[in-house]
Every structure is written in structure tokens, then in C-alpha cells.
Amino acid sequence: MTRLLVAAVAASLLAPSAARAIDCRRAASPLERMICADAALRKADAALGSAYAGLLHGTDDAEIRAMLIASQKRWVAARDTWLGDLDAADARTIVLGAIRARTEDLSGRATSDPARPHWIAAALRQRAFAARFTGGPFAGFDTACYFLPVGQDRVYGCFGSRRFQNGDRVCTLSDDWASGHTTETRTVGRVVDGAVRTVATCTIGGGDDAECPGPENPAGRWTRPAAPAAATASATTAPAGPRALLDVELASDAEAETWLSTCLTDPAYPPPDPVPAAGTEPGSRPPARAGDPNGK
Structure with missing residues (x-):
């Protein structure tokens, strides 16, 4: 029993500071002072700290633990940045909801294995x-997270780029938030002379002429560099330091994984865009009827 108690104390001392509830004796920011002054907020913050500590204790995998620590630090930073200057009338309700939502996220269990944390x-x-x-x-992953305004509430969301490499092929899914909606950009690239050169790009939800082709959008088109000079101008060099190779807050669904697999393993991808029928190109006039050169 004594050894178990010592081990538990040691684990709590070694846990990252982000796992602990706010130390109200050292509360410095207005947001921390608000949490410490409210019994419900203090209780919710303590529950969040316990959920996070339990999640960390659920694995001894160093890479996964590093991802979890980075994720929680990112959430705390976003909380302080985006929830620290709310109107007093709304602040308590929004902050309490944000803390409880995060606690629920960290406490989730895997559907296929309820004994294992979902993350x-x-x-x-x-x-x-x-x-x-x-x-x-x-x-690797490049991730940025924010508390986004949704009605009178603030909802935590993460956006960024997921890059996968297979030999000299690099395929990227990027999510961006603007004007109340999300746009996904798909990029096919090839490594040439130590840099990734864009082969083609398309978007989903962008509302432009480069919407990705697919079963629901057979008229979709890829945007391709017009000349080698353009491809060189869009080349991306390797990052100075290693990117995170895991980030569950930028998880890909089954459809995205199918696209990534095709993009990464088919050297002929993307296929040529279909040739539109005469008169169906954007901005074109319908073909003229026989004997009527004006199409009337």
C-alpha cells in the first residue's frame, strides 16, 4: 500500500502543469480569477484536470502522450485568448460550457473498446x-485551434493541414474557417530537388470554379500550374523542424482516407478533367440549332 501511495504521488508531481486545475492562489488573469471566484467554475475546472490526468495515465506511449500534452496546452492557450475578454453577462455561461465540453472530449471512450480512451x-x-x-x-500536421462564435456561444474547433508522404508524392488536406463556414483544400504534390511542387489543387466548400470533382460533383475541376515556372514558384521546402505526426484533433474520416490513399498510391493521380460537351463550358452559349447561326 505504501509503495502504491508513493507511486501515485510521484505520478501527480510529474504530470504536466496543464493537467492540473488552476491554482487559485496564483490566479493572474481575469479569466482565472473569474473561475476561482465561482464555485461551479472551480468544480468544472477540477473535473477537467482530473479527466486530462486520467487520459495521460491511459497510455505509456511517448508519442501519444506528447500529442495529448500539446493538445491540452493548445486548448488552454485558446481559452485564455478567445474567452478572456467576453462580456461579463455572457462570460460565466460560455466558459462553463467550454470547460464541460472539453472534459467530455477528454473522457470519451472508444466505441470498439470501451476500456480504452477514445483519443x-x-x-x-x-x-x-x-x-x-x-x-x-x-x-505531418500543422494545427491551429480557436473558439468560434456560434450564435451566442463559443465552440472550440481546430483547423490546419494534414500532410502525408509516400515516396516522392505528397498529398495534403487543409481545412480553413472563414465567414462562418469551412473550406477544405486538397493538394497533390511531388518532391523535386528537395521541395514539393504542386501538381494540382481543388477545394470543397469554397464555392469557386476549382471545386473538387467527385460522384456528387462530376463537373468539378482541378487547378493545375500552367507552366513549370508556376510549379517552381509554388514549391514548398521541408520544415526547419519535425512536424507532429499525430493529432487527433485533425482526424480524417473514411472518405478523406480513401482520397489520401488514392492520391498517395496512384502515380497517375489526379486523372485528366473530363472534357465538357460543346456549349457547356462556364460562360458559353448553347450550341446553335441547324440552320440558325444565332441559336434562336
Whole structure:
């Protein structure tokens, strides 16, 4: 019993500071002071700290633990940045909802294995998917998270780029938030002379002429560099430091994984855009009827 108690104390001392509830004796920011002054907020913050500590204790995988720590630090930073200057009338309700939502996220269990935390199971699936490809210096995640205004509330959301590499092929899914909606950009690239040169790009939800082709959008088109000079201008060099190779807050769904697999393994991808029928190009006039050169 004594050894178990010592081990538990040691684990709590070694846990990252982000796992602990706010130390109200050292509360410095207006947001921290508001949490410390409210019994319900203090209780919610303590529950969040316990959920996070329990999640960390659910794995001894160093890479997954590093991802979880980075994720929680990112959430705390976003909380302080985006919820720190709310109107007093709304602040308590919004902050309490944000803390409880985060606690629920960290406490979730995997559907296929209820004994395993959902985020740890998701990280293992993410790793297994990436292991199907060679990887390389261009693979990894770039993530940014915000509290977005949704009606009178604030909802935490993460956006960024997921890059996967297979040999000299690099395929990227990027999500961006603007004007109340999300746009996904798909990019096919090839490594040439130590840099990734864009082969083609398209978007989903962008509302422009470069919407991605697919079963629901057969008229979609890829945007391709017009000349080698344009491809060179859009080349991306490898990052100075390693990117995170796991980030469950930028998880890909089954449809995205199918696209990534095709993009990474088919050297002829993307296929040529279909040739539109005469008179169906954007801005064109309908074909004239026989004997009527004006199409009337």
C-alpha cells in the first residue's frame, strides 16, 4: 500500500502543469480569477484536470502522450485568448460550457473498446493509417485551434493541414474557417530537388470554379500550374523542424482516407478533367440549332 501511495504521488508531481486545475492562489488573469471566484467554475475546472490526468495515465506511449500534452496546452492557450475578454453577462455561461465540453472530449471512450480512451484509440488508428506509406520530411500536421462564435456561444474547433508522404508524392488536406463556414483544400504534390511542387489543387466548400470533382460533383475541376515556372514558384521546402505526426484533433474520416490513399498510391493521380460537351463550358452559349447561326 505504501509503495502504491508513493507511486501515485510521484505520478501527480510529474504530470504536466496543464493537467492540473488552476491554482487559485496564483490566479493572474481575469479569466482565472473569474473561475476561482465561482464555485461551479472551480468544480468544472477540477473535473477537467482530473479527466486530462486520467487520459495521460491511459497510455505509456511517448508519442501519444506528447500529442495529448500539446493538445491540452493548445486548448488552454485558446481559452485564455478567445474567452478572456467576453462580456461579463455572457462570460460565466460560455466558459462553463467550454470547460464541460472539453472534459467530455477528454473522457470519451472508444466505441470498439470501451476500456480504452477514445483519443488514444484514434491516435493508434491515425498511426496505423500513416504506416501504410513511406512517410518523409514533408509529412505531418500543422494545427491551429480557436473558439468560434456560434450564435451566442463559443465552440472550440481546430483547423490546419494534414500532410502525408509516400515516396516522392505528397498529398495534403487543409481545412480553413472563414465567414462562418469551412473550406477544405486538397493538394497533390511531388518532391523535386528537395521541395514539393504542386501538381494540382481543388477545394470543397469554397464555392469557386476549382471545386473538387467527385460522384456528387462530376463537373468539378482541378487547378493545375500552367507552366513549370508556376510549379517552381509554388514549391514548398521541408520544415526547419519535425512536424507532429499525430493529432487527433485533425482526424480524417473514411472518405478523406480513401482520397489520401488514392492520391498517395496512384502515380497517375489526379486523372485528366473530363472534357465538357460543346456549349457547356462556364460562360458559353448553347450550341446553335441547324440552320440558325444565332441559336434562336
